[in-house]
Amino acid sequence: MFAVDWIALRTLLSKEVRRFAKVWSQTVVSPLVSTSLYFLVFGVALGSRLRNVGGVPYMEYVVPGLIMLAMINAAFLNTSSSLFQSKINGTVVDLLVAPIGPFEMLVAYLGAAMLRAFIVGTLVYGVAAAFVGPKLAHPGWTLLFSAAVTASFAALGLISALWAEKFDHLAVVPNFVLTPLTFLGGVFYSVQMLPPPWDTLSRLNPILYMVNGLRYGILGVSDVPPGRALILLLTLLLLILAAVARLLARGYKLRS
Amino acid sequence: MTPPALRCDQVVKRYGDFCAVDRVSLEVDGGEIVALLGPNGAGKTTLIGCITGLVNATGGTITVFGQDVRRDFRTARRLVGLVPQEINFDPFFTPLESLMIQMGLMGQRPDRAWCEELLDRFALSDRRDAYTRHLSGGMKRRLLVAKALVHRPKLLFLDEPTAGVDVELRKSLWDEVRRLRSEGTTVLLTTHYLEEAEELADRIAVMRRGRLLVVEPREAMLARGQGRSLEEIFVELVHSEEPPCSP
Numbered sequence: 001m002f003a004v005d006w007i008a009l010r011t012l013l014s015k016e017v018r019r020f021a022k023v024w025s026q027t028v029v030s031p032l033v034s035t036s037l038y039f040l041v042f043g044v045a046l047g048s049r050l051r052n053v054g055g056v057p058y059m060e061y062v063v064p065g066l067i068m069l070a071m072i073n074a075a076f077l078n079t080s081s082s083l084f085q086s087k088i089n090g091t092v093v094d095l096l097v098a099p100i101g102p103f104e105m106l107v108a109y110l111g112a113a114m115l116r117a118f119i120v121g122t123l124v125y126g127v128a129a130a131f132v133g134p135k136l137a138h139p140g141w142t143l144l145f146s147a148a149v150t151a152s153f154a155a156l157g158l159i160s161a162l163w164a165e166k167f168d169h170l171a172v173v174p175n176f177v178l179t180p181l182t183f184l185g186g187v188f189y190s191v192q193m194l195p196p197p198w199d200t201l202s203r204l205n206p207i208l209y210m211v212n213g214l215r216y217g218i219l220g221v222s223d224v225p226p227g228r229a230l231i232l233l234l235t236l237l238l239l240i241l242a243a244v245a246r247l248l249a250r251g252y253k254l255r256s
Numbered sequence: 257m258t259p260p261a262l263r264c265d266q267v268v269k270r271y272g273d274f275c276a277v278d279r280v281s282l283e284v285d286g287g288e289i290v291a292l293l294g295p296n297g298a299g300k301t302t303l304i305g306c307i308t309g310l311v312n313a314t315g316g317t318i319t320v321f322g323q324d325v326r327r328d329f330r331t332a333r334r335l336v337g338l339v340p341q342e343i344n345f346d347p348f349f350t351p352l353e354s355l356m357i358q359m360g361l362m363g364q365r366p367d368r369a370w371c372e373e374l375l376d377r378f379a380l381s382d383r384r385d386a387y388t389r390h391l392s393g394g395m396k397r398r399l400l401v402a403k404a405l406v407h408r409p410k411l412l413f414l415d416e417p418t419a420g421v422d423v424e425l426r427k428s429l430w431d432e433v434r435r436l437r438s439e440g441t442t443v444l445l446t447t448h449y450l451e452e453a454e455e456l457a458d459r460i461a462v463m464r465r466g467r468l469l470v471v472e473p474r475e476a477m478l479a480r481g482q483g484r485s486l487e488e489i490f491v492e493l494v495h496s497e498e499p500p501c502s503p
Binding site: 003018019022089094095096100101 | 312348349358361
């Protein structure tokens, strides 16, 4: 029978939130600063030369992509660093001996990571709004895309932490997967600006759909139909959640 | 009939061809203190891991107060406390926070007064708000014991709790184990200090190469030596004939 230990779930969630809150300058302010720099360089410096993209001023156009970039990183790093550190310093034992199932672990880790990502995303949005004014074309879509993307990357962070045996392993996904896919995922440009075959190839990149989904939510414009992007994202999320739940249930690289 | 505090029945743990725990069967009654002895690599920690959920046993069954540790893992784990062999600490939290968190993780509403009482009992009160990374080795070891006790387990595993600690702390941990027994807690401890087993244990078990060689009341074990020390008996036991690993 499916059972949930709500006290344990709440405790783990609260522990994970307090963990990132205790180092807020690193977990919240740092991504805000780096994303603001992107915004200043690509938006303010280059934006004046590029004018409009898809009928939107370039400075506005890059905002959703930068918010998505910051949220993806925050969600992924929160779960991956927390679980991996507990494996390295041995405190994962505290979890393994507790009457906690995969559901509690998944919900608590994902909940904390999503909260951190939403805080970071909101702050970046606030900075952008100070430059280009507040824009929120479709709040519901914005929330949906943000939730689906942050949950997906938080779960990917868990998989990465489970698999990693040393710090080098932990850096593989952010360095060799996340960063290239994000930069090639239409954060700073529209795929319609690309010549063939790059425009078609770009459509194989799932981050393109995430960025454009949020762009639709915030600005009301997108390179891809938002409904199709959402279905793709939710399918991806379900697959990732199923994978991580299975790994946690097996105790993959946690229980020998 | 009351089920035993711990029942291991033909427990096996294999890592490929290596047999870390080989058909171990053991029963521990409520309120007993059992010392599990054995040389390094004998399988003591792996066996404890199989019971506490750190290790997935390859075969056999384990119950804690009648609860199967795999099928009824939630109930079983609430009954068990573990002081792991390796010192671990979460650098983000203070001793008081660590205890409150562990109590919640074990499914109990965090009780600040009880956590403070535990800190007091383990002489950590004056460091309760310091980050755990700033504690001394002995303090971290005491915090581990306090964490294992925070949910008031009925069965406590102490995996080499006094390894590398000074004499004073060792004696205070012994006092704590006696106190737990007087409160009805069942204790299974592994140790390399034979005087510890002699001092505390009701029964002594010896493992070697994954096999449980002998489990006897302390007096019976000492009587084997006909006046020789437990150390001599132990050396003789672990150097007896090679037990083959089961196929």
